[in-house]
Amino acid sequence: MTTRRTLLKTVPFLAGLPLLSRAEAQLTAPPASRPDLILAHLTDIHFGADLLDKDRLKPGLSAEGLTVALRHAQSQGAQFILQGGDLLAEAFNKPASVVEPQMKGVVEIFRREAKVPVYHAIGNHDIWGWDKKSSGTTGQEPLWGKQWIMQALGLRERYYSFDKGAWHFVVIDDIQPGEDRDYIVKLDEDQFTWLKDDLSANKSKPTLILSHAPILGVSPFFDGSNNLNGDWKISGSNIHIDAPRFKSLFKKNPQVKLCLSGHTHLIDQVLYNGVQYANDGAVSAASWYGNMQETVPGYGLVRLWNDGRVQVEYVASGFKLE
Numbered sequence: 001m002t003t004r005r006t007l008l009k010t011v012p013f014l015a016g017l018p019l020l021s022r023a024e025a026q027l028t029a030p031p032a033s034r035p036d037l038i039l040a041h042l043t044d045i046h047f048g049a050d051l052l053d054k055d056r057l058k059p060g061l062s063a064e065g066l067t068v069a070l071r072h073a074q075s076q077g078a079q080f081i082l083q084g085g086d087l088l089a090e091a092f093n094k095p096a097s098v099v100e101p102q103m104k105g106v107v108e109i110f111r112r113e114a115k116v117p118v119y120h121a122i123g124n125h126d127i128w129g130w131d132k133k134s135s136g137t138t139g140q141e142p143l144w145g146k147q148w149i150m151q152a153l154g155l156r157e158r159y160y161s162f163d164k165g166a167w168h169f170v171v172i173d174d175i176q177p178g179e180d181r182d183y184i185v186k187l188d189e190d191q192f193t194w195l196k197d198d199l200s201a202n203k204s205k206p207t208l209i210l211s212h213a214p215i216l217g218v219s220p221f222f223d224g225s226n227n228l229n230g231d232w233k234i235s236g237s238n239i240h241i242d243a244p245r246f247k248s249l250f251k252k253n254p255q256v257k258l259c260l261s262g263h264t265h266l267i268d269q270v271l272y273n274g275v276q277y278a279n280d281g282a283v284s285a286a287s288w289y290g291n292m293q294e295t296v297p298g299y300g301l302v303r304l305w306n307d308g309r310v311q312v313e314y315v316a317s318g319f320k321l322e
Contacts, residue, residue, distance in 0.1 A: 034077075035303040035304055035305050035311075036165055036166065036167075036304055036305050036306045037079060037164055037165050037167060037303070037304040038076070038077045038078055038079055038301070038302070038303055038304075039078055039079060039080050039081065039082055039164075039301075039302045039304070040073035040074070040076070040078035040080075040081045040082070040299050040300065040301055040302070041081075041082045041084060041210075041260050041262075041280050041299055041300035041301075041302055041312075042069060042070070042073065042081055042082070042083050042084065042283050042299045042300075043083070043084030043085060043086065043123075043212070043261075043262030043263075043280055043282060043283065043299075043300075044084070044085070044086040044123070044262045044263065044265055044281075044282030044283060044284055044287075045062070045066055045069075045083075045086065045087050045106065045282070045283045045284055046062065046086055046087075046088070046089045046125065046282070046283075046284040046287045046288060047062045047063070047066060047087060047088055047089060047102055047105060047106035047109070048062055048088060048089040048090075048101065048102035048105060048106070049061070049062050049089040049090075049284065049287050049288045049289075050062050050288065051089070051098075051101055051102065051105075052089050052090060052094075052098070056289070057288055057289070061288050062089070062284065062288055063105060063109060064319070065283065065284065065288065065297060065317070065319045065321075066106070066109055066113075066283060067109060067113055068317050068318060068319040069283045069297065069298070069299055069317040069319065070109070070110070070113040070114060071113065072299075072315070072317045072318055073299055073301070073315075073317075074114075074115055074116060076301055076315065078116060078301070079116055079164075080116050080117040080118070080119065080164065081114060081116060081117070081118045081119070082119050082121070082169075082171075082210050082260065082302075083110075083118055083119065083120045083121065084121050084123070084210060084211075084212055084260065084261065084262040084263075084280070085120075085121040085122050085123025085124075085125075085126060085175075085212030085262065085263070086123030086124065086125045086126060086212065086262070086263070086282075087106055087120070087123065087125075087126055087149070087153075088102045088103065088106065088125050088126050088149070089102055089125065089287070090102075090125050091103075091125060091126055091127060091128040091129070091148070091149070092124060092125055092127055092128070092129075092130055092131050092135070092182065093129075093130075093131035093134035093135050094128075094134070094135055095135055095136045095137075096128070096137075096141075096143075099128055099148065103148065103149070103152045107152050107153070119162070119169070119171060119210075120153045120155060120171075121171050121172070121173070121210050121211065121212050122146055122149055122150070122155075122158055122173050122175065122212065123175065123212040123262075123263070124175045124182070124183050124212070124237075124263075126146070126149040127145055127146055127149070127175065127183075128143065128144060128145060128146075128147075128148045128149070129141065129144050129145065130145065130177065130182065130183065131182065146158055146173070158173040159171060159172045159173045159191055159194065159195075161198050161202075163205065165304075165306065166205060166206065166306040167205060167206050167207070167208060167304055167306075168202045168205035168206070168207040168208070168255070169207070169208050169209075169210065170195065170198060170199075170207060170208070170209045170210065171209075171210045172187060172191065172195065172209065172210070172211050173187075173191065173212075174186060174187060174211045174212055174213055174240060175212060175213070176188055178236075178237070181236075181237055182237070183237060184236045184237060184241060185212075185213040185236060185237060185238065185239060185240050185241060185263075186236075186240055186241050186242040187242060187245075192242075192245065195249070196249060199249065199252075199253040199255070199256065200253070202255070203253065203255055204255070205255060206255055206257050206304070206306070206307075206308040207253070207255045207256045207257060207258075208257065208258045208259075208260065208302075208304070208310075209256060209258070209259045209260070210259075210260050210261075211240070211259065211260070211261045212261065212262060212263050213238065213239060213240065213261055213262075213263035213264075214238075214239045214240065214259075214261040214263065214264065214268075214277065214279045215239075215240045215243055215246050215259050215261065215277060216239070216240070216243050216246075216259070216270055216272055216277045217239060217261065217264070217268050217270055217277055217279045218268040218270060218279075219264040219266035219267065219268040219279050220234050220235075220238040220239045220264055221234065222264075222266060222293065223235075223238055223264050223266070238263065238264065247272075247273060250273065250274075250275050251273065254274060255308075256275055257275065257276065257308050257309075257310055258275070258276050258277075258278060258302070258304075258310045258312070259275060259276070259277045259278070260278055260279075260280065260300065260302070260312075261277070261278070261279045261280075262279065262280055262281075262282060263279075264279060265281055265282040265284075265285065265286060265287075265292040265295060266279065266281060266292060266293060266295050267279060267280060267281045267295055267314050269312060276310055276312070278300065278302075278312040280298075280299065280300035280312075280314055281295035281296070281297075281298055281314055282295070282297070282298075283297055283298070283299060283317065284297065285297040285298075285321055286321075288321065289321075290321050291321060295314075296316045296321075297316065297317050297319045297321060298314055298315050298316040298317050299314075299315055299317060300312055300313070300314055300315070301313045301314075301315045
């Protein structure tokens with residue numbers, strides 16, 4: 001007898017389809033023919049960790065691992081790449097002299113290895129100098145904050161949208177300053193208004209939203225010891241604190257089919273109110289120090305059909321850390 005638990009483990013989820021028996025799911029799975037779009041979701045690359053910790057990590061480790069991941073993803077037929085943020089090992093609390101080689105190195109690898117278009121999101125580790133004390137910044141530097149990573153990647157805006165085939169893609173910037181912490185995961189008001197308008201203008205197109213951190217997910221429960229006091233406590237630095245706003249927005253915009261994220265370096269997929277939320281593991285696994293719990297270095301391979309069906313598969317890049 002096939003149980004719901006077994007089915008969820010063995011059958012890739014297809015957004016928009018009801019939960020079926022295993023045999024039925026096999027019959028109604030996406031056709032064997034090529035999907036309308038194939039993309040790779042590479043996130044949490046943490047390039048330059050070996051530059052920051054030369055005692056524990058071998059030189060060139062992150063460059064080699066990223067190169068392997070890019071080549072592997074493109075060999076699987078990815079027509080473009082969504083880069084989900086935390087491209088850098090650390091800019092948040094580092095001086096410019098430490099950030100610069102990270103920026104230059106990772107941009108050069110993407111320039112050399114990426115043979116398909118790449119669309120970038122911004123992660124918390126990509127933001128230069130928000131920790132002013134440790135970074136030695138004042139906040140008045142021309143490239144302070146998100147400006148440096150935007151310039152390096154050629155981003156005119158920190159959030160944007162574009163179309164590929166029949167699909168609409170939205171890249172959001174969900175790392176905001178926190179009053180009592182380094183940052184908080186949410187959208188600022190101007191960005192949320194922009195998102196509402198963008199979705200309203202593209203209601204006829206199946207839509208994918210890329211964020212750095214999960215809008216909704218399971219993996220934040222397993223980031224550290226969140227239940228030591230007898231209750232689960234999930235940080236607003238790990239998952240969107242404004243998720244209820246997204247739920248209401250998506251109810252009005254059923255064309256939103258998939259939300260992709262990273263940040264936790266762990267894998268989960270959640271179906272909620274007709275939207276699939278897929279959190280992929282990291283290209284760097286545990287920031288190049290080994291596997292992240294059960295998750296090996298890899299990326300998400302995403303298949304999209306013009307009728308709104310989606311399939312997200314986490315693929316090991318083949319780069320070995322342990």
